[in-house]
Amino acid sequence: MSRIKIKDNSRIPKESLSDISLLTSKIADKTLEQLEKEGIFVFPEILRDADDITKDQMILQSVNNYYLSSNVMGFMGLGDEKLIIESRFSGNGQDFLFQYLLERVFDVPNIVDLKTDVNNDDRVFNLLVFIFPHYLKSAMRKGVFKTYVRKTYNDSNVKGTIDIARHIVKNTPFVGNVAYSQREYSFDNDLMELIRHTVEFIKYKPYGHKLLAQAKDAVKDVVAVTPNYEMCNRQKIIDANKTNTIRHAYYREYCELQSLCLLILQHQKHQIGMGSKKVYGLLFDGAWLWEEYMNSIVDEIFYHPMNKATKGSQRLFDHNRGLIYPDFISRDSGARVIADAKYKPIDNIGNKDYLQVLAYMFRFDAKKGFYFYPEMGKEEDAVMWLNRGSTYEKNVEAREDICLIKHGFQIPTRIDVYSAFTEQMRCNEIKFLDGILTSVK
Structure with a gap:
C-alpha cells in the first residue's frame, strides 16, 4: 500500500x-x-x-x-x-x-x-x-421528504392498476381479492428508507447512540415515517437510490x-x-473549518453571517445592492467591531484582505477590525493604524481612531500526545478570547 x-x-x-x-x-x-x-x-x-x-x-x-x-x-x-x-x-x-x-x-x-x-x-x-x-x-429543516411511490395491494377495494401475474399467483382460487398497484404521495419512499437504514446502521456502532443524539428529533421523525423498514431490504434500497438521485x-x-x-x-x-x-x-x-472554529470561540460577542448557508447577509448599498457576508460583526452596536477569519500565516494577510475588512468597517461604522489567524510562532498582535493624508501633499500620518489588528491564535507545536494538544488548545482559546476582550475595551 x-x-x-x-x-x-x-x-x-x-x-x-x-x-x-x-x-x-x-x-x-x-x-x-x-x-x-x-x-x-x-x-x-x-x-x-x-x-x-x-x-x-x-x-x-x-x-x-x-x-x-x-x-x-x-x-x-x-x-x-x-x-x-x-x-x-x-x-x-x-x-x-x-x-x-x-x-x-x-x-x-x-x-x-x-x-x-x-x-x-x-x-x-x-x-x-x-x-x-x-x-x-x-x-430535515425543509421537512420530511415526500414523493410519489408505487404501492402494491391485494384486497377487494381496487383503486389502481390490476397486476394480472401477481393476481393469478396470490388469488387462485379466487376468494374476492384483487392484486393491484397505485401511485401515492408518501413519506415512506426510497430516500427516507435509505436514511432509516443509515440511522439503524450507525446505532450498532459503539458510539452510535451518542452520535445520533445530536439529531434526536430528526432521527425520531425518520423512524416515524418509515414503518415498512426491513433490514433485509438494504441492498434493494441502495440500488434504488443509486438509480434515482435527487x-x-x-x-x-x-x-x-x-x-x-x-x-x-x-x-x-x-x-x-x-x-x-x-x-x-x-x-x-480548511478556510471554512477555521472560520467555524473561530465562531465556536467568539460566538458570545460576535454575530456570524454565513455565506455558504446564505444566513445573515448584509448589503453595502441601498436598493438591496452589494451583497456581503462579513465573517464576524460584534453584537455591541455602540462600539462596533468587524473581524475576519483567515486560514493563512500573518505575513500572507494583506492587500485585498485589508480592502475587504476596511469596506466592512466603513459600512458598519466600526473603528476596529480584527484578523483571526493561526499562529505557530510567538508573534505579538500587529496593530495597524489607518493613514490619513496624501503623499502628494506630504502629509501622511497615522490616525488615532481607526485600526486593524492581526490577532493570532497560538497553535501548539512539539506535542506528541493528542490529549496534551487538546488541553493546550483549550488554554489557548481562553487567552485568545481574553485578548479580544482587552482590545475592544
Whole structure:
C-alpha cells in the first residue's frame, strides 16, 4: 500500500508523488465539481456564493514540475494508493489541528485517531459517519421528504392498476381479492428508507447512540415515517437510490444527504474504494473549518453571517445592492467591531484582505477590525493604524481612531500526545478570547 502525506497550500515536486501516480493522474488539474462526480465527498457543500471554496478550485494543480495544493484537507484513495492532505499549521509530524477542528466544529466524540494507520479506509469512514447528524438536521429543516411511490395491494377495494401475474399467483382460487398497484404521495419512499437504514446502521456502532443524539428529533421523525423498514431490504434500497438521485434544486440538502448515506452504507459491503478503479475520498475546506472554529470561540460577542448557508447577509448599498457576508460583526452596536477569519500565516494577510475588512468597517461604522489567524510562532498582535493624508501633499500620518489588528491564535507545536494538544488548545482559546476582550475595551 502506497500512502503519502502532503500539506495544504504547498508546492509539491511531482516526483515525490510517483508512488501514487494512478491517483494523481485521476485528481490532478480537475476541479472539485468534477471530482465530486467521481466519488469525492466535499464538505461543506459547494455553493455559488461561497468565497473560500469554489467549483473551479483544484486539489492538485500542475505547474511545471510541481503540484500546487489548495485550502482543501482530507483523504483520497484509488485502490491501494492513498493521499492524505494535512493542515500546513500542524506540527511535529502529527496533524492534531485538523482532528481538533473537526471535533470542535462537528461536536463529535474523540475517537477518530488521525495518526493511526491500522486501516486508512476506516478512518475516512469514521469521518463520514460523524458528519451524518449535521447533514440530517440540515435536510430535515425543509421537512420530511415526500414523493410519489408505487404501492402494491391485494384486497377487494381496487383503486389502481390490476397486476394480472401477481393476481393469478396470490388469488387462485379466487376468494374476492384483487392484486393491484397505485401511485401515492408518501413519506415512506426510497430516500427516507435509505436514511432509516443509515440511522439503524450507525446505532450498532459503539458510539452510535451518542452520535445520533445530536439529531434526536430528526432521527425520531425518520423512524416515524418509515414503518415498512426491513433490514433485509438494504441492498434493494441502495440500488434504488443509486438509480434515482435527487436532482431538484430545492432539495439540495437531501441530495447531499443521499450521497453521504450511500457512501456510509456501501462501506459495509466493501470498504470504500477497495478493489475499485474509482477515486474515493472525503475533503474539507480548511478556510471554512477555521472560520467555524473561530465562531465556536467568539460566538458570545460576535454575530456570524454565513455565506455558504446564505444566513445573515448584509448589503453595502441601498436598493438591496452589494451583497456581503462579513465573517464576524460584534453584537455591541455602540462600539462596533468587524473581524475576519483567515486560514493563512500573518505575513500572507494583506492587500485585498485589508480592502475587504476596511469596506466592512466603513459600512458598519466600526473603528476596529480584527484578523483571526493561526499562529505557530510567538508573534505579538500587529496593530495597524489607518493613514490619513496624501503623499502628494506630504502629509501622511497615522490616525488615532481607526485600526486593524492581526490577532493570532497560538497553535501548539512539539506535542506528541493528542490529549496534551487538546488541553493546550483549550488554554489557548481562553487567552485568545481574553485578548479580544482587552482590545475592544
